[in-house]
Amino acid sequence: MTGLSRLGVLGAAAFLLGSSAAYAEWKPDRPINIIVPWAAGGSTDQVTRVVAPILEEELGVSVVVVNQPGASGSIGTKATLDAPRDGYTWTANAIANNATYIVTGLLDESSIEDYAVYLHVANAPLVSVNPNSEYMDFGALLEAMKGDTVTVGTAGINSSGGMAMAAINEAAGGNLGARMVTYDGGNPAVIAATSGEVVATTQLAVEQTEMAKAGRLRPLAVLASSPLEVDGMDPVPPITDWLPDMHIAPDYFGVFIPLGAPQEVYDTVNEIWERRIMTSPELKEYATSRGAVFAPSYGEDAIANAMPVVIAEACSRVERGEAVIDPSEIGITCP
Numbered sequence: 478m479t480g481l482s483r484l485g486v487l488g489a490a491a492f493l494l495g496s497s498a499a500y501a502e503w504k505p506d507r508p509i510n511i512i513v514p515w516a517a518g519g520s521t522d523q524v525t526r527v528v529a530p531i532l533e534e535e536l537g538v539s540v541v542v543v544n545q546p547g548a549s550g551s552i553g554t555k556a557t558l559d560a561p562r563d564g565y566t567w568t569a570n571a572i573a574n575n576a577t578y579i580v581t582g583l584l585d586e587s588s589i590e591d592y593a594v595y596l597h598v599a600n601a602p603l604v605s606v607n608p609n610s611e612y613m614d615f616g617a618l619l620e621a622m623k624g625d626t627v628t629v630g631t632a633g634i635n636s637s638g639g640m641a642m643a644a645i646n647e648a649a650g651g652n653l654g655a656r657m658v659t660y661d662g663g664n665p666a667v668i669a670a671t672s673g674e675v676v677a678t679t680q681l682a683v684e685q686t687e688m689a690k691a692g693r694l695r696p697l698a699v700l701a702s703s704p705l706e707v708d709g710m711d712p713v714p715p716i717t718d719w720l721p722d723m724h725i726a727p728d729y730f731g732v733f734i735p736l737g738a739p740q741e742v743y744d745t746v747n748e749i750w751e752r753r754i755m756t757s758p759e760l761k762e763y764a765t766s767r768g769a770v771f772a773p774s775y776g777e778d779a780i781a782n783a784m785p786v787v788i789a790e791a792c793s794r795v796e797r798g799e800a801v802i803d804p805s806e807i808g809i810t811c812p
Contacts, residue, residue, distance in 0.1 A: 501741040503741040505564070505565065509541070509567065511525055512557045512568045513542055513544050514546060514547070514557075514570060515636075517544050520600055521569050523683060536749070542569075549633035549636055550632075551587075555584055568732070569730070572596065575592065575733060576787040576791055576807075577787075577794055591736060593734045595775045596782060598683075598760070600683055600770075602682070603681065603689075604641075604698045605689065605697060606695050606697060607677075608694065613695075623652065623654060624654050625656060629676065630666035631678065632661070633660075637728055639657065640790055640793070642655070642657055647793065649720060666684075670694060682699060682707075683769050697713070698715065703715055707768045731779065751775070788812075791809045795811060
């Protein structure tokens with residue numbers, strides 16, 4: 478697996494049983510906590526609250542979503558890793574976040590190697606402005622961003638919105654003067670744009686589509702190579718209409734269970750993921766109505782699907798001078 482050899486080893490080691498019908502079933506005897514390291518209402522929180530009731534039904538115990546925001550998601554992630562490795566404390570996030578916390582120094586010991594990976598949707602950031610804004614298309618906003626009058630609300634440098642802003646700056650030549658204003662989650666960042674507290678936001682489409690449908694945001698571009706089409710909204714043009722050489726990689730989200738629990742924990746969740754999550758009508762409806770891509774996977778397949786965004790985000794940290802350790806130290810080889 479080019480560029481991430483150690484993660485290939487993880488995939489082979491952690492999921493030997495895969496979707497085999499023969500496995501030791503795990504029967505939890507107390508509630509399971511899924512720590513969402515972002516504020517309520519954001520992209521991670523939204524989709525985790527769609528998945529949690531399905532897991533709850535299958536496992537026969539409460540699956541509690543716990544919001545623990547702060548430090549671009551690293552506080553809640555650390556709390557998950559510090560909890561007993563007994564299968565009762567999970568986390569949820571964009572996989573690129575978990576892969577880059579150690580690169581940026583937000584966590585001392587964290588990489589995708591620490592988890593069994595269960596992905597559910599892929600998301601794309603959306604560039605939107607307040608509907609009272611003077612900016613009617615992304616080209617006009619991009620030109621204004623060369624000065625220092627444009628403020629952009631995100632959930633921090635390690636959030637999808639922060640990564641999107643950095644990627645736009647890089648694709649535009651690295652000389653944008655727009656100022657990023659950070660919040661404890663995607664939802665507060667989006668609310669800041671709807672209220673006019675900031676000029677724009679680059680958070681994920683799933684965090685913005687309801688506000689766009691209500692006329693409280695004006696979407697200008699989606700960070701994708703094709704238009705974003707969601708019922709109740711006009712198609713949003715791809716950012717490549719203005720920045721044709723911009724690198725685009727799907728931003729995969731999922732649930733992560735720290736390694737070290739009994740094997741039956743992973744075997745059982747593997748089976749549930751394949752049978753219920755990968756065919757879930759509730760998750761499909763969420764994705765299509767919010768502008769996400771329904772893309773569940775687990776184990777080696779999940780690692781392979783996430784490789785492009787993991788490598789892109791880790792290596793971009795180096796290019797932007799944000800890395801405190803070289804990604805090669807965690808098995809990521811930059812192009």
